[in-house]
Amino acid sequence: xxxxxxxxxxxxxxxxxxxxxxxxxxxxxxxxxxxxxxxxxxxxxxxxxxxxxxxxxxxxxxxxxxxxxxxxxxxxxxxxxxxxxxxxxxxxxxxxxxxxxxxxxxxxxxxxxxxxxxxxxxxxxxxxxxxxxxxxxxxxxxxxxxxxxxxxxxxxxxxxxxxxxxxxxxxxxxxxxxxxxxxxxxxxxxxxxxxxxxxxxxxxxxxxxxxx
Amino acid sequence: xxxxxxxxxxxxxxxxxxxxxxxxxxxxxxxxxxxxxxxxxxxxxxxxxxxxxxxxxxxxxxxxxxxxxxxxxxxxxxxxxxxxxxxxxxxxxxxxxxxxxxxxxxxxxxxxxxxxxxxxxxxxxxxxxxxxxxxxxxxxxxxxxxxxxxxxxxxxxxxxxxxxxxxxxxxxxxxxxxxxxxxxxxxxxxxxxxxxxxxxxxxxxxxxxxxxxxxxxxxxxxxxxxx
Numbered sequence: 128x129x130x131x132x133x134x135x136x137x138x139x140x141x142x143x144x145x146x147x148x149x150x151x152x153x154x155x156x157x158x159x160x161x162x163x164x165x166x167x168x169x170x171x172x173x174x175x176x177x178x179x180x181x182x183x184x185x186x187x188x189x190x191x192x193x194x195x196x197x198x199x200x201x202x203x204x205x206x207x208x209x210x211x212x213x214x215x216x217x218x219x220x221x222x223x224x225x226x227x228x229x230x231x232x233x234x235x236x237x238x239x240x241x242x243x244x245x246x247x248x249x250x251x252x253x254x255x256x257x258x259x260x261x262x263x264x265x266x267x268x269x270x271x272x273x274x275x276x277x278x279x280x281x282x283x284x285x286x287x288x289x290x291x292x293x294x295x296x297x298x299x300x301x302x303x304x305x306x307x308x309x310x311x312x313x314x315x316x317x318x319x320x321x322x323x324x325x326x327x328x329x330x331x332x333x334x335x336x337x338x339x
Numbered sequence: 340x341x342x343x344x345x346x347x348x349x350x351x352x353x354x355x356x357x358x359x360x361x362x363x364x365x366x367x368x369x370x371x372x373x374x375x376x377x378x379x380x381x382x383x384x385x386x387x388x389x390x391x392x393x394x395x396x397x398x399x400x401x402x403x404x405x406x407x408x409x410x411x412x413x414x415x416x417x418x419x420x421x422x423x424x425x426x427x428x429x430x431x432x433x434x435x436x437x438x439x440x441x442x443x444x445x446x447x448x449x450x451x452x453x454x455x456x457x458x459x460x461x462x463x464x465x466x467x468x469x470x471x472x473x474x475x476x477x478x479x480x481x482x483x484x485x486x487x488x489x490x491x492x493x494x495x496x497x498x499x500x501x502x503x504x505x506x507x508x509x510x511x512x513x514x515x516x517x518x519x520x521x522x523x524x525x526x527x528x529x530x531x532x533x534x535x536x537x538x539x540x541x542x543x544x545x546x547x548x549x550x551x552x553x554x555x556x557x558x559x560x561x562x563x564x565x566x
Contacts, residue, residue, distance in 0.1 A: 183430050186566040209432035217423030223362040224355065235351035236431035236438075238344075281432075 135196065136160045136316055137182070137285060143190030144177050151177055152337050153190065161284070164307070164317040164330050169337030175320040176216065178337070179289050182318055183213045209238045212283035214291060218274035222263040226254055226273050229262060230280050237281030248279040252302055267294040275303055278310075285316045292323045348433040349441045356445030366414055371453045374407040378461045389466040396465035397526035400475060401482075404454050405515055408486040409508060411450040415442060415491055416498045416561070425498075429565055435558035443491045443554070451483035467530065474529035478522035481542040488546075488553035489514045495560035518545060 136159045143153040151174030159165050167175045180186040181193065184200050184207060193200050200207045221229055230245045249255045252272040254265075262270055271294050278286050286307075292300050304326060307317055311330045319325060360367050381399050382392060419425040419442075428438045458479055462472040493511035497503030525538035 180566075183426075185426060185429055185562075205432050205434055208430045211430065213426065213430055215423055215426055217421070217426070219423035219427045221355070221359065221422065221424060223359050228355070228358070232351055232355050233427070235344075235348050236427065236433060238432050 136163070137318075138194045138197075139182075139191065140194070141191035142178070142181065142188045142193065144174055144181065144186075145189045146174070146177060155191070155335070157333055157335060159285075159316050159318065159333065160331075161314040161316060162311050162331055163333060164311060164319065164325075164327055165333045165335065166325055167318070167320040167335050167337060169320075173337040175337060176289055179213075179215070179287050179318065179320060182287055183211060184208065210283060211285045211287055212237065212278045212281055213287045213289075214274050214277065215289045218271060219277070220262045220270050220274050223261060225259050225261055226265070226276075227258045229273060230276060233277040234280040237283065240280055240282040243279045245280060248276040249273075251279055251306065252276045268296055268299050271295055272299055272302070275306070278306070284314075285318065286310060288317070288319045290320055290322065292321055292325075345433055345437060348431070349437055352438055352441040353445050356442055357448065360445070360449045366411075367449055367453075370407040370411040370450045371457065373410055374403050374454055375457060375461065377403040377406065379464065382465065393466040393468070393471075393530065394527075396462065396467050397471070397475065397523045397530070399465065400458060400461055401478070401519055401523040401526070404458075404479060404483065405486065405519055407454060408450065408483060408490060409511065409515075411446070412487075412490040412494050412507065412511070413504065415446050415487075415494050417494075420498045420564075425561065426565060429561065435561065436554040439491065439495075439557045439561070440554040443487050443557070446491070447484050447487040451479075451487055454483060455479050467526075470532075471526050471530040474535055475526045477535075477539060478525050478542060481539065481546050482518045482522045485518050485542070485545050485549045486515060488549035491557045492553055492560055495557045495564060497564075498561070499564040518542065521545075 138158045140156050142155040144151045155178070157165065167178060169175050177186065181188045187201065195203055195207050195210065224232070226249060227245055230248060234245065246255065246258070249258050252275060254269060254272055254276065257265060257269065262273060265273065275291060291303055295303065300323065307325070307327060308330065311317060311327065378400055385391065416425060419428070429435060431438065455476060458475055459472050462475055467475065490511050493507050496510065497507045500506065521538050521541050525535040525542070528538065529535050
């Protein structure tokens with residue numbers, strides 16, 4: 128029982144965000160528990176990315192509070208950051224580093240995942256034959272997969288993803304969806320925005336539409 | 340987070356920035372070339388009178404070093420900001436100020452250290468005495484890291500702006516003035532045979548102050564720029 132209370136994930140209470148004097152969203156509350164996925168929908172400019180940046184702790188919400196296992200994420204700071212992995216619009220892939228070097232840095236900055244080495248992660252996103260290629264020589268879709276491989280090399284419970292399927296082909300989308308399914312099955316959490324329908328079969332999904 | 344993982348993150352980031360600099364050598368050479376060109380143009384412009392040159396050499400070399408440092412500042416965070424790496428640093432499990440310090444150390448190794456290596460040659464060119472060249476090297480060794488550390492705060496504040504260049508100069512230049520005054524005066528004093536311990540102590544004090552406070556200020560500024 129205590130374990131359940133301790134481990135109840137991310138809770139948002141009355142979140143609000145104002146940008147350029149415009150209220151993007153207000154009084155947004157949800158609870159994301161282990162094994163659940165949060166899918167954010169909404170038109171362009173409805174505040175999806177802003178909400179994700181708030182969930183990452185990069186931006187303070189203008190209203191409300193965000194708690195991880197019952198504690199405010201801004202008070203937790205790096206302790207919370209060790210639990211999350213974020214792949215944003217700008218995917219943070221360094222063009223002049225090889226795929227392996229990119230992942231090595233990501234692994235060093237987070238809490239390394241004992242289950243996934245760098246090679247294993249590249250294997251998962253089917254980039255193993257490009258391990259020593261500079262990122263600038265990879266195609267847009269391959270770079271996106273490299274960015275998503277970052278999710279695997281650190282031990283992060285909550286994955287926060289902004290349009291993860293951008294520039295991926297159907298094969299790439301399949302790979303990423305199976306990563307999501309494994310992550311959720313292992314008790315992970317997912318917060319994602321996507322214009323593509325995300326198919327997560329029988330996973331427990333919370334949908335929030337910011338346009339309504 | 341344990342100290343081991345902190346050290347590892349510091350070393351990894353330092354290594355990464357050095358590798359990146361080596362793979363983009365033109366950026367590496369730019370400030371150095373600027374430093375050498377500006378300094379060598381002075382004798383051409385004002386004539387080759389040894390007495391005059393050795394009198395103004397400390398000022399010339401230090402002003403050129405200062406401008407070269409400013410020229411290179413934007414590269415500290417710009418590319419990381421544009422490709423999203425900076426966001427990853429912000430939400431990494433390590434404290435941002437430590438990562439910032441790694442980046443500034445790398446920046447100094449890439450842009451500050453080469454100035455130290457060519458400075459003796461430029462000193463000779465401007466007829467500085469042996470003692471003055473020694474003092475010049477000491478002041479550069481203590482002063483250029485301060486330039487990188489203070490500059491990082493300014494870059495962190497302006498990295499989110501589309502045209503941050505002018506504001507950056509206005510922000511950072513006044514803070515560079517103390518370094519310039521003490522350093523150039525130290526070189527001139529040593530040329531006149533005066534002791535320079537006081538100058539060096541002040542520069543060292545500035546370095547310690549910048550080293551301990553600038554990473555915190557830079558980290559805070561980055562958080563503001565990225566939110």
